[in-house]
Structures are given as C-alpha cells and as structure tokens.
Amino acid sequence: MTAQLEVSKATLVENAEFSLTSRDLAVITRIMLKEAGISLSGAKANLVYSRLAKRVRKLGLGSFSEYCAMVESDTGTQELGEMIAALTTNVTRFFREPHHFEHLREKVLPGLMAQARAGGRIRLWSSACSSGPEPYSMALTILNVMPDAYRYDVKILATDIDPNVLATGEAGIYEESALEPVPMGLRKTWFSPLNDGSGRMRANDELRGLVSFRKLNLIGSWPMRGKFQAIFCRNVVIYFDSDTQEALWSRMMPLLEENGALYIGHSERVSGPAEALLANDGITTYRRRRNGELK
Structure with a gap:
C-alpha cells in the first residue's frame, strides 16, 4: 500500500515547474472522458502538462493537485471549460483532405x-x-x-x-x-x-x-x-x-x-x-x- 501511495505521488514530468502525479493525471483523464468524451489513455503526461501548466501558473497555484481540486470544486465550472479547451486538439487548415x-x-x-x-x-x-x-x-x-x-x-x-x-x-x-x-x-x-x-x-x-x-x-x-x-x-x-x-x-x-x-x-x-x-x-x-x- 505504501509503495502504491508513493507511485501516485511521484511526479510524471521531470524537472517541471509544477508537480503532475499519476493521481492528478487519472483525475484529469476521468474528467475529460466524462465531460468531453475524449480519451487521454496512454502516455499523455507530457501533453497534459504542456497544455495545462499555463493555466496552473495563471491561477497562481502550486501544483496540479491544487488545480484538479479547483476544477472539481463547486466554483470550478469556468475553469473546467478552460481545461477542456486547452486539451482539445485544434489542428485544422483550409481544404484539408x-x-x-x-x-x-x-x-x-x-x-x-x-x-x-x-x-x-x-x-x-x-x-x-x-x-x-x-x-x-x-x-x-x-x-x-x-x-x-x-x-x-x-x-x-x-x-x-x-x-x-x-x-x-x-x-x-x-x-x-x-x-x-x-x-x-x-x-x-x-x-x-x-x-x-x-x-x-x-x-x-x-x-x-x-x-x-x-x-x-x-x-x-x-x-x-x-x-x-x-x-x-x-x-x-x-x-x-x-x-x-x-x-x-x-x-x-x-x-x-x-x-x-x-x-x-x-x-x-x-x-x-x-x-x-x-x-x-x-x-x-x-x-x-x-x-x-x-x-
């Protein structure tokens, strides 16, 4: 049990400004699947970090754990929308295909x-x-x-x-x-x-x-x-x-x-x-x- 707890607390992105743990990633993955139908399964830690670190920074938070808590709070509706927008891939161009x-x-x-x-x-x-x-x-x-x-x-x-x-x-x-x-x-x-x-x-x-x-x-x-x-x-x-x-x-x-x-x-x-x-x-x-x- 102790080993599992340590794994969940270990940061997934080395030398990062903010800590992103496996538990944080699991929370974000669950939210994205429920709210937007988007599956973040697989090695998506770096993508999640690169897309959301600026939100964590802008909000003056110290970690992704704090960010997840905010998104899931009663007052987190607006930030939930920001999170979905940040993690939505918007690759597009005129006359594609x-x-x-x-x-x-x-x-x-x-x-x-x-x-x-x-x-x-x-x-x-x-x-x-x-x-x-x-x-x-x-x-x-x-x-x-x-x-x-x-x-x-x-x-x-x-x-x-x-x-x-x-x-x-x-x-x-x-x-x-x-x-x-x-x-x-x-x-x-x-x-x-x-x-x-x-x-x-x-x-x-x-x-x-x-x-x-x-x-x-x-x-x-x-x-x-x-x-x-x-x-x-x-x-x-x-x-x-x-x-x-x-x-x-x-x-x-x-x-x-x-x-x-x-x-x-x-x-x-x-x-x-x-x-x-x-x-x-x-x-x-x-x-x-x-x-x-x-x-």
Missing part, C-alpha cells in the same frame, strides 16, 4: 444548388469546426459552384466545444499564409486584407454570412432538429473510445437526409448500427441509404 471538397463540389452541390434556386432549404454541418477553416472551405466550395448562394436559404452550421476557436472562426480573420491552400480566384473574391498592416486577411461579409458558429459538446445535448444534406465530422472521433464513437455515428444518422453525404477523417471508420445505414461513396465519404432508419 481536398478529395472531400471535390466530392462536395462535383457530386453533392449541383443538385443542392438547384434546390436552393427553387426555394429549397440547404443545410450543411461542420461538427468539429475548430477555428473555421473547414466550414469556410465548405462555404468557398459552395460559392465556387453558386457565387450568389448567400442570397438563398443556404447555411452552414459550424460547431465546436472550444469557445476560443469559435471566436476566431466568427471573426473570420487569418494569416495570409493560412490561406495558401485556397485557390487564388476564391481568395481574391472572398477575402480582403485588413487595413492594420498586419498582413492578415478577413473573410468578406457574404462568406461569413453563410456560416453560423455555435458552441456544442458532441457528447452533450444537441439542439438541432432539422436535417442536413451534408455533415463533416473529421478527425475528432479518433479521440473518443469505441462506444462513444458508435453512439456519435448513431446520433448523426437521424440528422442526415437520405442520400446526404457524410465526410470523416482519413484514419476514422464508421462503426455500430450507423454503418448499415451508409453506403461508401469515395475515400472516407459516405451517403445515407434511402429508406433506412436506426432500429
């Missing part, structure tokens, strides 16, 4: 834009949008097919658990280097340089108007009731355990229209009951089967 946007442009949007011109309601969802490059890439693809799409009932819902990245997306301001994957014609039409000498670019009003940014925890409640003709859920379920992944795919199916497109990350696979409701339509690209419902 370009085959998805080619599929969207060539196979999905021609029919949808015809529906829009006829007065139809068109909705797409970027379910883990990070700071905005994914939903803006979706919007740019739409505008490439239909330059006046912003005049019609065409909208993209962009959701993420981290309010900090959502604020970046809503502002629509990016370094010019971040826009390099955007074709030059689209870049010149839909982005303008800021007049502050920073070299940064801002999405124009019409482009920003196609995208609505909202906070959403994918393992929490979903307020959406209408269906989507396309859903992007890429490079996020890899952080969930297998049961959470299956549950997420199943929850998405009632929100995806028949023949609607689902795009997932290159290292992800649809699993569970949802798999039978989808037909492969390209590289990590699926279509919702017609007349299929979850049992």
Whole structure:
C-alpha cells in the first residue's frame, strides 16, 4: 500500500515547474472522458502538462493537485471549460483532405444548388469546426459552384466545444499564409486584407454570412432538429473510445437526409448500427441509404 501511495505521488514530468502525479493525471483523464468524451489513455503526461501548466501558473497555484481540486470544486465550472479547451486538439487548415471538397463540389452541390434556386432549404454541418477553416472551405466550395448562394436559404452550421476557436472562426480573420491552400480566384473574391498592416486577411461579409458558429459538446445535448444534406465530422472521433464513437455515428444518422453525404477523417471508420445505414461513396465519404432508419 505504501509503495502504491508513493507511485501516485511521484511526479510524471521531470524537472517541471509544477508537480503532475499519476493521481492528478487519472483525475484529469476521468474528467475529460466524462465531460468531453475524449480519451487521454496512454502516455499523455507530457501533453497534459504542456497544455495545462499555463493555466496552473495563471491561477497562481502550486501544483496540479491544487488545480484538479479547483476544477472539481463547486466554483470550478469556468475553469473546467478552460481545461477542456486547452486539451482539445485544434489542428485544422483550409481544404484539408481536398478529395472531400471535390466530392462536395462535383457530386453533392449541383443538385443542392438547384434546390436552393427553387426555394429549397440547404443545410450543411461542420461538427468539429475548430477555428473555421473547414466550414469556410465548405462555404468557398459552395460559392465556387453558386457565387450568389448567400442570397438563398443556404447555411452552414459550424460547431465546436472550444469557445476560443469559435471566436476566431466568427471573426473570420487569418494569416495570409493560412490561406495558401485556397485557390487564388476564391481568395481574391472572398477575402480582403485588413487595413492594420498586419498582413492578415478577413473573410468578406457574404462568406461569413453563410456560416453560423455555435458552441456544442458532441457528447452533450444537441439542439438541432432539422436535417442536413451534408455533415463533416473529421478527425475528432479518433479521440473518443469505441462506444462513444458508435453512439456519435448513431446520433448523426437521424440528422442526415437520405442520400446526404457524410465526410470523416482519413484514419476514422464508421462503426455500430450507423454503418448499415451508409453506403461508401469515395475515400472516407459516405451517403445515407434511402429508406433506412436506426432500429
């Protein structure tokens, strides 16, 4: 028993400013799984330390044990949100996995834009949008097919658990280097340089108007009731355990229209009951089967 206690008190990161013990890591892992569905299993001590040490320092605390106690206290709700935001991976870029946007442009949007011109309601969802490059890439693809799409009932819902990245997306301001994957014609039409000498670019009003940014925890409640003709859920379920992944795919199916497109990350696979409701339509690209419902 004494040996186990000593192990739990031993710091996991050598020569660190703050002590992070196995017990602290276990608490943080449990919280992240419960609150965000994110699994931190494996050797994640250095990642946790590097992401959270600045929070410990800013709060004037002396150790991760004190930090864990704060997060779990009755007054720790705000810091819980900060912790989740800090440990959420936000790797993103414009037109990442370009085959998805080619599929969207060539196979999905021609029919949808015809529906829009006829007065139809068109909705797409970027379910883990990070700071905005994914939903803006979706919007740019739409505008490439239909330059006046912003005049019609065409909208993209962009959701993420981290309010900090959502604020970046809503502002629509990016370094010019971040826009390099955007074709030059689209870049010149839909982005303008800021007049502050920073070299940064801002999405124009019409482009920003196609995208609505909202906070959403994918393992929490979903307020959406209408269906989507396309859903992007890429490079996020890899952080969930297998049961959470299956549950997420199943929850998405009632929100995806028949023949609607689902795009997932290159290292992800649809699993569970949802798999039978989808037909492969390209590289990590699926279509919702017609007349299929979850049992």
